[in-house]
Amino acid sequence: MAVTLVVNGTRRETEFAPETPLLWVLRDGFGLTGTKFGCGVAACGACTVHINGEAVRACQIALGDVWGDVTTIEGLSTGDTLAPLQQAWVRHQVAQCGYCQSGQIMQAAQLLAQTPAPTDDEIDAAMAGNLCRCGTYSAIRAAIHDAARALDGRRAG
Incomplete structure (x- = not known):
């Protein structure tokens, strides 16, 4: 069936x-x-x-x-254009081995949909269930803040 x-x-x-x-x-x-x-x-x-x-x-x-x-x-992206979150991931060179990154990005996308300007604590709480063996957590946080600013600019415009 x-x-x-x-x-x-x-x-x-x-x-x-x-x-x-x-x-x-x-x-x-x-x-x-x-x-x-x-x-x-x-x-x-x-x-x-x-x-x-x-x-x-x-x-x-x-x-x-x-x-x-x-x-x-x-x-997550549209056509050949990466989503703002994916663009921020690239700018901040988040991925090292890259294995966890699609899950990280999808979790971060939900966070930004619910909390457009998250604090560090909100990011840490939302991302706590996504593990990165390479330890790129500070880059992940920076990329999320960067994407939040980019998305805020789109909402304001």
């Missing part, structure tokens, strides 16, 4: 079983490999995607339990 869902604005069908983790549907079914497998128990955040704008761990959401539109790191 086919399951239909909307991923990055596109209606898609899959034959994966409803109990299959969303992570594997995205990666193996749809070829969206920006969402990473990290730990498999929702402890690291590498697999973070949005469902209806909420940051969730795709390794722990069954396909049959998806309750709305899914956005992955591939859907």
Whole structure:
């Protein structure tokens, strides 16, 4: 039985079983490999995607339990233009190994959607569930502040 869902604005069908983790549907079914497998128990955040704008761990959401539109790191940008958050990540050279970065960015995107001008403490609290083995936390914080300023300029204009 086919399951239909909307991923990055596109209606898609899959034959994966409803109990299959969303992570594997995205990666193996749809070829969206920006969402990473990290730990498999929702402890690291590498697999973070949005469902209806909420940051969730795709390794722990069954396909049959998806309750709305899914956005992955591939859907955050528009066309050839990186989202302000992605641009800030590049400017601040956040990524070292880069493995956790798509999850970090997706978590940060939810933060900025809910808290347009977060404090350091708010950033630290929101990002606490996303682990970076390279320890780029200060660069992550700087990039989030930078993106918040860029987004504020867009809202004001």
